[in-house]
Amino acid sequence: xxxxxxxxxxxxxxxxxxxxxxxxxxxxxxxxxxxxxxxxxxxxxxxxxxxxxxxxxxxxxxxxxxxxxxxxxxxxxxxxxxxxxxxxxxxxxxxxxxxxxxxxxxxxxxxx
Amino acid sequence: xxxxxxxxxxxxxxxxxxxxxxxxxxxxxxxxxxxxxxxxxxxxxxxxxxxxxxxxxxxxxxxxxxxxxxxxxxxxxxxxxxxxxxxxxxxxxxxxxxxxxxxxxxxxxxxxxx
Numbered sequence: 001x002x003x004x005x006x007x008x009x010x011x012x013x014x015x016x017x018x019x020x021x022x023x024x025x026x027x028x029x030x031x032x033x034x035x036x037x038x039x040x041x042x043x044x045x046x047x048x049x050x051x052x053x054x055x056x057x058x059x060x061x062x063x064x065x066x067x068x069x070x071x072x073x074x075x076x077x078x079x080x081x082x083x084x085x086x087x088x089x090x091x092x093x094x095x096x097x098x099x100x101x102x103x104x105x106x107x108x109x110x111x112x
Numbered sequence: 113x114x115x116x117x118x119x120x121x122x123x124x125x126x127x128x129x130x131x132x133x134x135x136x137x138x139x140x141x142x143x144x145x146x147x148x149x150x151x152x153x154x155x156x157x158x159x160x161x162x163x164x165x166x167x168x169x170x171x172x173x174x175x176x177x178x179x180x181x182x183x184x185x186x187x188x189x190x191x192x193x194x195x196x197x198x199x200x201x202x203x204x205x206x207x208x209x210x211x212x213x214x215x216x217x218x219x220x221x222x223x224x225x226x
Contacts, residue, residue, distance in 0.1 A: 042219070043203060043218040044216040046214070046215065046216075049212055057212075057213070088155060090157065092214075094214070097143075097145070098209070100147050101147075101157075101205075101214050103156065105155065105156055106155045108155070
C-alpha cells in the first residue's frame with residue numbers, strides 16, 4: 001500500500017533562517033507531488049507541484065522553492081524565512097485522473 | 113483558471129440531522145473531478161467523496177453524498193445522520209483532467225451539536 005511521510009511535524013524557526021521540509025512517498029512510482037500551505041483557519045494554497053524528477057511548477061511567487069531530486073522525494077526550501085511563511089505545510093501525492101490526492105500529516109511551521 | 117467557492121464559513125447542525133455544505137466551481141475544462149475532504153483539528157486531510165464531471169449519477173459514500181448539478185456548477189456535500197465526530201473543517205476541491213493541480217475552496221467549519 002502507498003504511504004506518505006512528511007517531517008518534521010512541528011518546527012519553530014527564527015526570521016532569516018533557512019528551511020528544509022521533506023516529503024517521501026512509498027508504494028507507488030512516478031507520482032505527482034504537491035506542496036500546499038494553509039494559514040490558520042483558512043483554505044489550502046497550492047505552492048508547488050511536480051510531475052517528475054526535476055520538474056517543478058510554481059504557483060505562487062515567494063521566497064520558497066521546491067525540488068524533486070528523486071522520484072518519490074519532494075523538498076520544500078527557503079534560504080531566509082519571513083514571518084509570513086508561518087503556517088501549516090502539507091505534502092500530497094496523486095497520479096491517476098479522477099483519483100484524490102493523498103496527504104501527509106503536515107508540518108506546522110512557526111517563524112519567530 | 114479554476115476557482116472553488118465555499119460561501120459558508122461556519123455551519124451548525126443538530127446531532128442525527130442532515131446538513132448540506134455548499135460548493136460552486138468555475139472552470140473552462142470539459143473534464144474534471146470534484147472532491148470533498150474533511151480536516152479534523154489534528155490537521156490531517158481525509159478524502160471523503162469524488163464526483164467525475166461525466167458521471168451521470170450523484171456519488172455516495174456511506175453517510176456522504178454529493179449533490180452534483182453540472183449546469184449550475186455546484187457540488188454540494190450532504191452529510192446524513194450527523195455525528196459529533198463530524199465536527200471539522202470541510203473542503204471542496206477540483207482537479208481538471210488535463211491539469212495536474214488540485215484547487216481548494218476556503219472551507220466550511222461544521223459543528224455538530226449534541
